[in-house]
Amino acid sequence: MKHFKCPECGLPVAEGFTDLAYEVSDTTVTLRNVPAMICANGHSYVDGYVAENANRLVDRVVEDLTSFAKKMPRSSSTPRQIMIAT
């Protein structure tokens, strides 16, 4: 891994894990423990390859959930929350 400085604050970043939250219609999808580069101020950056795969996963999950929800109507209109731990 090449040395990299935070574009936000200029501090060196270290390898770590972060959570990514996506909002799709009334559903919040949170990906937990996504590999990321994180600086001492807590700014986190996800690799383009990782972000691309995360987007694809979220699309799939929301699509599957939507077809599932059609067969199984919800009793309330509370927004859905999905947590995916990687």
Ligand SMILES: [Zn+2]
């Ligand atoms: Zn920073």
